[in-house]
Amino acid sequence: MRSRHQPRDETAPGWPSVLPAPLGERLATLLGAEGRAAWLAQASAAPVTAFRVNTLLADAPAVLAELHAAGLDPAPVPGCPGCFTVPPGQRRALTETAAVAAGRVYIQTPSSVLAASRLGVRPGDEVLDLAAAPGGKTLVLAAALGGAGRLAAVERSRPRFYRLKRNLAAHGAGWVHTYLKDGTAVGRLTPERFDRVLLDAPCSAEARIRSDEPATFADWGPRRHRRLARLQGRLLASGLAALKPGGRLLYATCTFAPEENEAVLDTAVGGGGLRVLPLGELPCATRPGLTEWEGRRYHPDLRHAARILPQGPWEGFFIALLEKQTRISGG
């Protein structure tokens, strides 16, 4: 099947004609020529098999011993504690291990683990995961709570909500409070309640495009960016409303589109009362958030956001950490 986007190979040498040509042009601008090549390599190959040891049920040395005994060769992902990869030929064997079946291992890209970790959940926090299914990041947040605090996970899609519940139960996180709900309503229902909010927003998933799976890019284009940006903006406003003053919200997507990232954040940050916090040193290749795109200027602090570049075990991601300012009492 051909994409409805007309290929223009002459403007993007080496770009497969099956993929939308404007996507190739945008990725070159957003990620650089090398970043686009790395994206294309990931889009054209089977995904790297990475996993996280689920510390709610097991610890890394025991799990590694178990996997070695099963004939697997896990290798650590530098800078992502508890994350490992297995060689490409071992994906199936990994999925068939007792460690996966019993929930000691969760197959997940390190970028996803990194995103959830950068929210900085502390034991005792009240935490909200506003778009939670299937629950990979909820599990990271649950582990960070260390048995203290409260975690609420919201999901709008009914089938995905039940998948989330099953996943949490199977991974020792059945205690997480789950809500089948539209996340855009949560801020109004629970204003200023949470210390930490994760918004892993529904997005156009440009980092998950596979050149041999037309469904992953069939709808790609400006109309989809605009539609998703409206939803992302409403979810972000809701998440921020649910945040206590002084609390933090981590905004993440697995897409590169500025319309779904900086533009969404710029609207919120422009409203005042928010800081975009530096993310600190990241263990993977990144590009800073944009402060300008296609003639539109964004808040200068959005440079503190990061695009994780597709490279090795790292999938493309966008992350930004926001802090809601505490109110200054009037004199």
Ligand SMILES: C[S@@+](CC[C@H](N)C(=O)[O-])C[C@H]1O[C@@H](n2cnc3c(N)ncnc32)[C@H](O)[C@@H]1O
């Ligand atoms: C990127 S996925 C989340 C992945 C998840 N955080 C993880 O790491 O496993 C986005 C999720 O948001 C859900 N979603 C979409 N619109 C929503 C809404 N209005 N309220 C709550 N969830 C929504 C989607 O069904 C999808 O499950």
